[in-house]
Amino acid sequence: MYIRQLRIRDFRNYNQLDVTFQPGFHLFTGYNGQGKSNLLEAIYLLGTLKSFRGVSNIQMVARGRKGYFVGGTVVSEGESYIKIWWSPQERKLSLNGQNITRTADFYGKVRCVVFCTEDIFLVKGAPSVRRRYMDLLLAQSDSSYLSVLQRYGQALQARNALLKEPVVNFAVIDSFSQELIASGIEITRRRRELIRRISPLVQNAYINIAGKNTEKIDLHYRPNIRSDMAVELAQARSKEIQCRYTTVGPHRDDLAFEMNGIPVVSVASEGQKRTWALALKIAQTEYLREIYGGFPILLIDDVMGELDTVRRQSLLPLLSQMVVSRGQTFMTCTEKNWPRELGLDMVEWKIEAGRIALDKYI
Numbered sequence: 001m002y003i004r005q006l007r008i009r010d011f012r013n014y015n016q017l018d019v020t021f022q023p024g025f026h027l028f029t030g031y032n033g034q035g036k037s038n039l040l041e042a043i044y045l046l047g048t049l050k051s052f053r054g055v056s057n058i059q060m061v062a063r064g065r066k067g068y069f070v071g072g073t074v075v076s077e078g079e080s081y082i083k084i085w086w087s088p089q090e091r092k093l094s095l096n097g098q099n100i101t102r103t104a105d106f107y108g109k110v111r112c113v114v115f116c117t118e119d120i121f122l123v124k125g126a127p128s129v130r131r132r133y134m135d136l137l138l139a140q141s142d143s144s145y146l147s148v149l150q151r152y153g154q155a156l157q158a159r160n161a162l163l164k165e166p167v168v169n170f171a172v173i174d175s176f177s178q179e180l181i182a183s184g185i186e187i188t189r190r191r192r193e194l195i196r197r198i199s200p201l202v203q204n205a206y207i208n209i210a211g212k213n214t215e216k217i218d219l220h221y222r223p224n225i226r227s228d229m230a231v232e233l234a235q236a237r238s239k240e241i242q243c244r245y246t247t248v249g250p251h252r253d254d255l256a257f258e259m260n261g262i263p264v265v266s267v268a269s270e271g272q273k274r275t276w277a278l279a280l281k282i283a284q285t286e287y288l289r290e291i292y293g294g295f296p297i298l299l300i301d302d303v304m305g306e307l308d309t310v311r312r313q314s315l316l317p318l319l320s321q322m323v324v325s326r327g328q329t330f331m332t333c334t335e336k337n338w339p340r341e342l343g344l345d346m347v348e349w350k351i352e353a354g355r356i357a358l359d360k361y362i
């Protein structure tokens, strides 16, 4: 899969950008604050309708403009043309000229995996970061997951609002409990299956980075529901009244990362945490590749500066395979030292004040 053409209007510091890319390895170089990450953000948006930097849409509209446009042609089995227009008043999505109203019909046409400095929060951050990791991967591998997640979210929101009312009406609350339970069980089932399948990929990636004699690492799913959601929800009633929100369900799930049986957060060094974060992203890439038989688009933002030589080297086999199978990678960097070690053919682009120019083929 690769992006053949990218068109941007009034997005961040880009007023107007039209650029054509080949498959392969692309390097965006430039000084700080020129728009390198913004460009990765636009590509990621095509695949997920979200920023990977966790900001809202309004922040991505170029200052002083009404809304942004991001469009792109993506080539996989066939070619699709995707358009996103967003303003505070409306969002318009189109796929091959057809307007799309359901996000699920749009999602995942561009499959991408982003490697960024914030990945460390997969290890150090709140459980919500790890739930997002699972949900993104599930949505990328099966668009029907999004509708289950949406149904769950709506039922949860409705229940929580009702639990906050001065007089709590349990008859009304229970009309939402059914949907909550049905979709909650489904989410738990899919997350459990996902973790079962990606655990060996994470372990493998970790060993490839840290070496064969490294600590034994394990990844466990920690579902909030232990066995029967209906029973557990009923048992939590007095707690719900006390807390005034829904206390049971997959919105409270987590993942546990262990090294030699001990939670990573309490024993791992900073370097080991980084290795975990990288292994999780490599596993995401491998998983999507297994499912679709082709590479997702890799967006590598600034992480290379952070990684030591060993960890950089561990990305090499993946990147070489990506090139061979006509995948596509976009990487940003300010210093030009690292990519030369790669020994890959690459196209270098210069990014300056929201403009892109072909620098050279290396």
Ligand SMILES: Nc1ncnc2c1ncn2[C@@H]1O[C@H](COP(=O)(O)OP(=O)(O)OP(=O)(O)O)[C@@H](O)[C@H]1O
Pocket (backbone or CB within 6 Å): 011, 012, 013, 014, 030, 031, 032, 033, 034, 035, 036, 037, 038, 039, 059, 060, 061, 062, 063, 302, 332, 334, 351
């Ligand atoms: N909504 C916006 N409208 C206009 N400009 C914006 C907007 N949001 C961000 N910018 C500008 O984009 C620039 C930052 O872009 P970006 O984060 O892509 O930089 P970068 O090239 O990745 O830099 P670094 O090397 O520091 O990571 C800043 O100059 C910032 O002022």
Ligand SMILES: [Mg+2]
Pocket (backbone or CB within 6 Å): 036, 037, 038, 301, 302, 332
């Ligand atoms: Mg940046």
